[in-house]
Amino acid sequence: MKRIITFLLLILIKPAFSQSVDLDPHSFNVSYVNLPPKPVLDRKNRTFSITINSLNAADPKGAKEYIEENAGIDGFSRVASNGYLEIVFNLENSVSILEQVTKQVIFERNANGVEVPVTIYTNVFKCKDYGSYNVVCAADPSLNKKYSLENSYTALRSYRNQGESNASSFLSPVALKSNYWSNIISNIEYRLNHDYGYIVEQTSDYVWILDSKKHSEYDNSVKALTSIKAIFNKMEYNQDVAALKTELEPVIEYFKGIDKTYAEDERRHRKLRYEAYFNLAVIYHYLDMPDESDIWCAKLIENKYDASDAESIKLKNENLREMFAVNQTKTRHMDVELRSNGAKHEEVDVLNFDPNYFLKDDPKYQLVSLILTTKDTVSGYAKIRAIENLDRRISVSIPDENGNHNHIFKTYFADQVTKLVLQENDFYSTVSFKEALRAASKPVFRFVREILNGKTISLYGYANSEIIIKKQSEATGSSTSSVGWQMNTKAKFVELARPCPKLVARANGTEFQNDLNSLRKFVEALDACK
Numbered sequence: 062m063k064r065i066i067t068f069l070l071l072i073l074i075k076p077a078f079s080q081s082v083d084l085d086p087h088s089f090n091v092s093y094v095n096l097p098p099k100p101v102l103d104r105k106n107r108t109f110s111i112t113i114n115s116l117n118a119a120d121p122k123g124a125k126e127y128i129e130e131n132a133g134i135d136g137f138s139r140v141a142s143n144g145y146l147e148i149v150f151n152l153e154n155s156v157s158i159l160e161q162v163t164k165q166v167i168f169e170r171n172a173n174g175v176e177v178p179v180t181i182y183t184n185v186f187k188c189k190d191y192g193s194y195n196v197v198c199a200a201d202p203s204l205n206k207k208y209s210l211e212n213s214y215t216a217l218r219s220y221r222n223q224g225e226s227n228a229s230s231f232l233s234p235v236a237l238k239s240n241y242w243s244n245i246i247s248n249i250e251y252r253l254n255h256d257y258g259y260i261v262e263q264t265s266d267y268v269w270i271l272d273s274k275k276h277s278e279y280d281n282s283v284k285a286l287t288s289i290k291a292i293f294n295k296m297e298y299n300q301d302v303a304a305l306k307t308e309l310e311p312v313i314e315y316f317k318g319i320d321k322t323y324a325e326d327e328r329r330h331r332k333l334r335y336e337a338y339f340n341l342a343v344i345y346h347y348l349d350m351p352d353e354s355d356i357w358c359a360k361l362i363e364n365k366y367d368a369s370d371a372e373s374i375k376l377k378n379e380n381l382r383e384m385f386a387v388n389q390t391k392t393r394h395m396d397v398e399l400r401s402n403g404a405k406h407e408e409v410d411v412l413n414f415d416p417n418y419f420l421k422d423d424p425k426y427q428l429v430s431l432i433l434t435t436k437d438t439v440s441g442y443a444k445i446r447a448i449e450n451l452d453r454r455i456s457v458s459i460p461d462e463n464g465n466h467n468h469i470f471k472t473y474f475a476d477q478v479t480k481l482v483l484q485e486n487d488f489y490s491t492v493s494f495k496e497a498l499r500a501a502s503k504p505v506f507r508f509v510r511e512i513l514n515g516k517t518i519s520l521y522g523y524a525n526s527e528i529i530i531k532k533q534s535e536a537t538g539s540s541t542s543s544v545g546w547q548m549n550t551k552a553k554f555v556e557l558a559r560p561c562p563k564l565v566a567r568a569n570g571t572e573f574q575n576d577l578n579s580l581r582k583f584v585e586a587l588d589a590c591k
Contacts, residue, residue, distance in 0.1 A: 082332040085272040088265045089290045091347050092298045093393040094136075095260040096384040099204055101145060106200070107137045107259075107398060110144030118152035118192070118241075119234035127242045130447075131454065132249050136259025136397040146198050146257065150245070153191040155237040157216065159230050160187045168571045182226035183547070186216045190241045196253065208252055212244050217547045239524075243452075250505075259397040261298045266347070268340040271333070278319075278333065285312045285340075293347070299396040306348050316341050320360070328366075335366040342374045349392045351378035351385075420458055420466045429457060431473055432480040439473070442466050451489065451508040452524070455481070475506035492521055494529055494538040504537040512577070515584040518557065520577075528577055532557075541575055550575045554583060561590035 101107050111129055115121030128150060133139065137146070163183045168176040192210040216237075220226040254260065268289060271282035292308045319337035323330040338361040345354035355378050361371035385391055420426045420442035427448060431439045441457035448455070453475050458466040481489035488511045493504040509521035509529050521529040521538070531538030539546065546553055554568035564586055573579040 081273045082276065082329045083272045084269040084332065084336055086267040087270050087286050087290075088267045089293045090263075090265050090296070091293055092261070092263050092296045093347075094298050094395055094397055095258075095262055096388045096390070096393060097136075097255070097257050097259060098384070098387060099206070099256045100259075100388045101137075101201075101204070101257065102389060104397075106145040108140045108144040109134055109137050109146040109148055110140050110142050111148050111150070113150045113152065115152050116192075117154045119154060119238045121152070124152055124238070124242055128245060131246045131452070134249075134254055134258045135261065135399075137257070138398055145200065146196055146204065148194055148253070149197055150194040151192055152210075152241075152245075154234050155188060155190045155241045157186045157188040157232040157237060159184055160215075161185045162226055167574060179221065180223075182220045182223055184218045184220070184226055184229055186218070186232055187213065188216050188232065188237060188240075189213045190237075190244050192245075194245075194248075194253075196257070204257075206256065208248065210245060210248060212248075214240075215544055216240075217542075217544070246453075247505075259395075261397065261399065263298075266343060268343055269336045271336060281315060282336070285315055288312050289340075289344070296347075296394075298394060300394055302348050302392070302394055309344060309348070313341065313344065331364050331366045334364050335361065338364060339370055339374075342371065346374060346378060346381070349381070349394070351381045354378050418467060426458075427483065429455075430482040431455075431457060431478050432482070433473070434477055434479055439471075441471075448483065450524075451481075453505065453507050455508065475508050478508075481508060490519075490521060492529055492531055492538045493536065494523075494531070494540055495543070509538075513581055513584055516588045517560070518584045518587060520580055520584060528580060530557075530580065541580065546575060557583070558587065561587055564590055 111132060113121075113125045113128060115124060118124050132148065134146070163185065165181045165183065166178050167181060169179050171177050190210055190212040194208050194210065196204060196206045196208075198204040216232060218229060218232075220229070268286065270286045271279050273279060288309070289312060292305055292312075296302065296305060316337040319333055323333045338357045342354045342357040342361065345351070345357065355375060358371040358375045358378070361374075362368045381393075384393075421428070423442075425445055426442040427445050428440065429443050429448070433439065439457060439459075441459055443455055443457050454472055455478075456470045456472045459469050459471050460466055461469060475491040476493075478491050480491075483489070489508045490511055491506050492509050493506045495504050507523060509523045512520040512522055512528070515533075517533055519531050519533065519538075521531070523529050523540070526542070528541045529538045530541055541547075550573075551568065554573045555565055558564040558568040564583075567573070567586070568583070573583050
C-alpha cells in the first residue's frame with residue numbers, strides 16, 4: 062500500500078521537477094573596438110612616424126626597410142615625419158651561445174636498398190635579442206613609454222657529420238637577423254598596439270541554451286538562441302548598438318521571466334536560472350552596459366550554481382568601465398582608422414608621374430589575385446620583392462577611374478584573405494600558427510605557400526624555410542621547425558597517425574623524419590589508409 066501511495070505522490074509532483082535540465086554552449090558573433098589604456102582622444106591626432114637608430118644591428122638598411130614596411134598601430138595612420146606619436150627604435154645585435162649538442166641515430170636506405178644507420182647532430186643554441194624602442198609624444202608626455210626588445214629563445218641546427226657540428230659554435234648575426242626583425246613586429250603587435258591601438262575585434266562568445274527536448278522551456282530557449290545569433294550577426298564595430306538592444310528586448314524579457322517561473326531552491330530550477338542569469342550578463346556586456354551586466358552577475362553568485370562564471374564576467378565589466386572612463390566614451394562602437402601598417406599617409410602627386418607609366422609594364426611588379434574572407438576577389442599588381450618576402454600583409458594596386466593600375470595601392474592583411482593566386486599553379490593560403498622560435502607567442506595569420514592539401518592534413522611552406530602542418534579539423538597549424546617538433550618528431554607523427562593503426566606502427570619506426578619528403582609521404586599514406 063505504501064508503494065502505491067508513493068507512486069501516486071511522484072506522478073503528482075510538478076512536471077518541471079521530473080524534466081531533465083541539460084545546458085549546451087552556443088556561440089554568437091560580436092564586433093567592436095578594443096579601447097586602449099593610453100588613448101589619443103582626438104582622432105585627427107592619431108598619426109605616427111618612425112625613427113630608427115641602427116647602432117650595432119646587422120644589416121641596418123634591411124632592418125629599417127622591414128620595420129617601416131611592417132610596423133603599425135591599429136587606428137593610426139603612418140606619416141613620413143612629425144607624427145603625433147614618434148616611435149624611436151634603438152636596434153642592437155643579437156647573440157647566440159651553443160648550449161648542447163644532441164645525437165640521434167636514424168636509418169636510411171642506401172643505393173642498394175639496405176637500411177644503414179646515420180647519426181644526426183643537432184646543435185642547440187640559446188639566443189638573445191637586444192634593443193628597445195620609445196614612444197615619444199611632444200604634445201602629451203603622459204603618452205611617452207619605453208619598451209624593451211630583449212627576447213630569449215632556442216634555435217636548432219642539424220648536421221649529418223660531427224665536423225660540421227663542431228664548426229658551428231654560434232649563429233652569425235646575419236643568421237639571427239630575420240628572427241630579430243620578426244620579434245620587433247611581434248613586440249609592436251602585442252605591446253605597443255595593445256597600449257595605444259584601436260583594434261577592431263571580429264570575434265565570438267557563447268551563451269548557455271537548454272538541450273533537453275522534452276522540457277517545456279526547450280522551444281522557447283532555442284527560439285531565444287536563434288534571435289541572439291541573428292541579432293548579434295548584425296553588430297558592426299562602427300555602428301551604435303541601440304537598435305540591437307531594441308531587437309533583443311523580447312529575448313531579454315524571456316530570460317528575466319525565468320527568474321520568476323523557476324524560483325525554487327532545487328537543482329533543476331537553479332540550473333535554469335543559471336542559463337538566464339548568465340545569458341543576460343553576457344548580452345548586457347556586449348551591449349556596452351556593464352552596470353546592468355553586473356546585476357545579473359550578482360544573481361549568478363546568489364544562485365550558487367557555478368558562481369565562478371559571474372566573477373569572470375564581473376572582471377570584464379570592471380575593465381570595460383575603466384576603458385570607458387579613460388577613453389571618455391560609453392561605447393566600444395566607433396569609426397576608427399583601419400589597419401595601415403607600413404602605409405604612409407601622404408598625398409599622391411599624380412601630375413609628377415609619367416602618364417605613360419603602368420605597373421603592367423614594370424618588371425618589378427607582378428599581377429596577383431586575392432580571394433578575400435568576404436568571398437570577394439581582388440586583382441592587382443604587387444611588388445615582386447614583397448611577394449618573395451610574404452609574411453602578414455601585401456599591398457596590391459587598385460585601378461584608377463580609367464581602369465589603369467599605376468599609383469594607388471591598398472594593403473590587405475593575412476586574416477582578411479583566404480587565398481592568394483600568383484600564377485596558374487602557384488597558390489598561397491593564410492594559416493594561423495605560432496612562430497617557431499617563440500614558444501610563448503600567439504598564433505598569427507600569415508601567408509603560406511600551398512604544398513599539399515590532404516584529406517585530413519595540409520602542408521604549407523613559410524618564408525622558404527619552415528614547413529607548416531595543419532589538420533583540416535583544427536583552426537591553427539604548427540611549424541615543424543618548432544622545438545616541440547624538432548625534439549619529439551616520432552611522437553608527433555604517432556599522434557597524427559592515430560586514425561590509422563597501420564600508419565601508427567610505421568610512425569613508431571624510423572621511416573618518417575622531420576623533412577618535407579617524409580611529411581609528404583606521411584600525409585599521402587594517411588589519405589590512402591582504409
